[in-house]
Amino acid sequence: xxxxxxxxxxxxxxxxxxxxxxxxxxxxxxxxxxxxxxxxxxxxxxxxxxxxxxxxxxxxxxxxxxxxxxxxxxxxxxxxxxxxxxxxxxxxxxxxxxxxxxxxxxxxxxxxxxxxxxxxxxxxxxxxxxxxxxxxxxxxxxxxxxxxxxxxxxxxxxxxxxxxxxxxxxxxxxxxxxxxxxxxxxxxxxxxxxxxxxxxxxxxxxxxxxxxxxxxxxxxxxxxxxxxxxxxxxxxxxxxxxxxxxxxxxxxxxxxxxxxxxxxxxxxxxxxxxxxxxxxxxxxxxxxxxxxxxxxxxxxxxxxxxxxxxxxxxxxxxxxxxxxxxxxxxxxxxxxxxxxxxxxxxxxxxxxxxxxxxxxxxxxxxxxxxxxxxxxxxxxxxxxxxxxxxxxxxxxxxxxxxxxxxxxxxxxxxxxxxxxxxxxxxxxxx
Amino acid sequence: xxxxxxxxxxxxxxxxxxxxxxxxxxxxxxxxxxxxxxxxxxxxxxxxxxxxxxxxxxxxxxxxxxxxxxxxxxxxxxxxxxxxxxxxxxxxxxxxxxxxxxxxxxxxxxxxxxxxxxxxxxxxxxxxxxxxxxxxxxxxxxxxxxxxxxxxxxxxxxxxxxxxxxxxxxxxxxxxxxxxxxxxxxxxxxxxxxxx
Numbered sequence: 001x002x003x004x005x006x007x008x009x010x011x012x013x014x015x016x017x018x019x020x021x022x023x024x025x026x027x028x029x030x031x032x033x034x035x036x037x038x039x040x041x042x043x044x045x046x047x048x049x050x051x052x053x054x055x056x057x058x059x060x061x062x063x064x065x066x067x068x069x070x071x072x073x074x075x076x077x078x079x080x081x082x083x084x085x086x087x088x089x090x091x092x093x094x095x096x097x098x099x100x101x102x103x104x105x106x107x108x109x110x111x112x113x114x115x116x117x118x119x120x121x122x123x124x125x126x127x128x129x130x131x132x133x134x135x136x137x138x139x140x141x142x143x144x145x146x147x148x149x150x151x152x153x154x155x156x157x158x159x160x161x162x163x164x165x166x167x168x169x170x171x172x173x174x175x176x177x178x179x180x181x182x183x184x185x186x187x188x189x190x191x192x193x194x195x196x197x198x199x200x201x202x203x204x205x206x207x208x209x210x211x212x213x214x215x216x217x218x219x220x221x222x223x224x225x226x227x228x229x230x231x232x233x234x235x236x237x238x239x240x241x242x243x244x245x246x247x248x249x250x251x252x253x254x255x256x257x258x259x260x261x262x263x264x265x266x267x268x269x270x271x272x273x274x275x276x277x278x279x280x281x282x283x284x285x286x287x288x289x290x291x292x293x294x295x296x297x298x299x300x301x302x303x304x305x306x307x308x309x310x311x312x313x314x315x316x317x318x319x320x321x322x323x324x325x326x327x328x329x330x331x332x333x334x335x336x337x338x339x340x341x342x343x344x345x346x347x348x349x350x351x352x353x354x355x356x357x358x359x360x361x362x363x364x365x366x367x368x369x370x371x372x373x374x375x376x377x378x379x380x381x382x383x384x385x386x387x388x389x390x391x392x393x394x395x396x397x398x399x400x401x402x403x404x405x406x407x408x409x410x411x412x413x414x415x416x417x418x419x420x421x422x423x424x425x426x427x428x429x430x
Numbered sequence: 431x432x433x434x435x436x437x438x439x440x441x442x443x444x445x446x447x448x449x450x451x452x453x454x455x456x457x458x459x460x461x462x463x464x465x466x467x468x469x470x471x472x473x474x475x476x477x478x479x480x481x482x483x484x485x486x487x488x489x490x491x492x493x494x495x496x497x498x499x500x501x502x503x504x505x506x507x508x509x510x511x512x513x514x515x516x517x518x519x520x521x522x523x524x525x526x527x528x529x530x531x532x533x534x535x536x537x538x539x540x541x542x543x544x545x546x547x548x549x550x551x552x553x554x555x556x557x558x559x560x561x562x563x564x565x566x567x568x569x570x571x572x573x574x575x576x577x578x579x580x581x582x583x584x585x586x587x588x589x590x591x592x593x594x595x596x597x598x599x600x601x602x603x604x605x606x607x608x609x610x611x612x613x614x615x616x617x618x619x620x621x622x623x624x625x626x
């Protein structure tokens with residue numbers, strides 16, 4: 001297993017992580033990860049859902065470190081008002097001010113809540129408190145992966161300082177097995193459908209890219225092992241509204257930059273054969289294979305079919321009523337529900353009694369989790385699978401020594417429901 | 431109500447006709463020495479059939495169905511109550527069409543006179559002339575529900591269609607109750623044991 005920390009910077013980083021998380025959840029990506037999103041815009045709803053779902057899974061999972069985690073590191077936290085006020089520290093008197101010599105009028109008039117939108121230079125003002133960045137130590141990780149765009153404000157402004165921060169943490173990680181620091185950078189890869197929010201995008205984006213790329217070439221730490229740069233000849237169209245809602249967002253085209261980015265992120269994570277390079281330019285990898293979107297879609301349909309069948313046919317609710325439950329559903333799934341009942345029986349303070357009512361409550365929790373996760377996946381026509389698919393899946397066990405499971409009714413029911421859905425979607429790759 | 435159900439309802443409606451009308455058109459009702467034994471044999475055989483079909487449909491078939499290869503791969507059989515409902519419905523339909531309806535049609539319609547009683551004649555040593563028997567003057571020491579010897583009236587038992595149905599429905603209810611009770615108990619025990 002390769003343990004990775006993924007640092008998703010800005011809107012592009014979040015978008016890649018949105019799809020990457022889905023691929024992990026359906027078992028197309030094998031190993032768990034600890035993702036940290038750095039943005040000022042807020043976490044995407046889909047990533048919030050995954051973060052909360054995985055927290056639930058971890059409460060019941062036999063090995064919580066094997067469940068992914070998403071943390072949100074807000075940029076510009078605590079700042080209010082306009083950039084102008086952040087620069088000067090107070091309301092400005094009328095008349096000229098030295099800050100206007102460094103930033104254009106538009107940037108100074110921008111609200112700090114809008115973050116660094118397309119203005120990387122603002123990172124000089126809206127600097128995060130790096131001490132608050134999670135994972136102070138990267139011990140136990142084999143990879144630290146950064147993904148973001150060089151042309152946007154957040155990515156452009158923060159990728160270079162972030163790499164420095166990570167390099168320090170890599171050094172601190174110990175000498176036995178230092179994590180490899182790798183990155184996926186996006187160049188000018190999109191055009192906005194409809195009215196572009198950045199008026200001077202045609203000039204601003206290329207100049208942002210030039211500035212950040214030059215900074216990286218000169219200042220990227222030696223610890224940066226490899227990186228890839230993604231800039232297609234034909235930019236993709238982006239629909240900001242759909243991307244922000246993240247409800248049934250279609251998977252990107254296999255020849256598009258986002259899918260290439262997802263493939264690159266996985267390649268950066270798993271590749272162990274690339275030779276070391278000293279020079280920044282030689283560290284760039286352009287031999288990234290694009291993963292098969294067709295195979296991933298087939299897997300997605302299969303796993304959604306299993307998850308949907310459990311909800312549609314109320315399988316969990318049926319288990320304690322069916323004397324042939326192991327013949328129909330195998331031993332794994334009935335054992336999980338039985339383990340939850342056994343835990344409730346041993347802890348009367350939970351206020352749960354009866355196998356049938358507990359199974360019904362777990363079924364309800366499962367259905368709620370599935371509804372939330374289903375909204376994230378693309379809207380596909382999913383066929384129910386037959387009970388054999390449930391027998392053939394691995395379901396794992398419940399962590400009966402978990403303190404929260406023995407103390408909270410909600411944690412026990414919701415955690416068990418989440419663990420079952422996690423296993424159904426992962427297809428045995430727990 | 432589909433066409434099949436309508437057909438069954440019409441057949442059932444035909445069986446509501448009083449038997450006397452048909453008997454009057456045929457021969458005069460007789461009381462031969464064989465009539466009481468015919469009647470007793472009919473009662474016993476009908477009851478055996480009722481028990482067998484009720485056990486099969488509401489207990490054995492839904493319990494053992496998952497042992498049939500391929501059944502465990504079909505969602506529609508994964509619910510024990512759904513299995514019970516389907517099997518009960520199928521066995522009741524067969525019972526109604528093969529056991530209950532033919533003798534009752536033979537009783538009320540000349541067309542079915544021989545055919546309707548042939549199964550009972552062949553398996554239960556019941557003469558075809560049983561339909562002409564009049565037992566109103568003969569005391570009975572037999573009846574439905576085996577040892578309970580339930581006697582719904584003075585006539586031959588073949589005339590009491592409602593009593594025949596009552597017998598079947600009663601056995602169906604008893605064995606369904608056993609099925610539901612045993613299923614719940616076994617399911618609970620087996621699932622609970624998995625936690626160990």
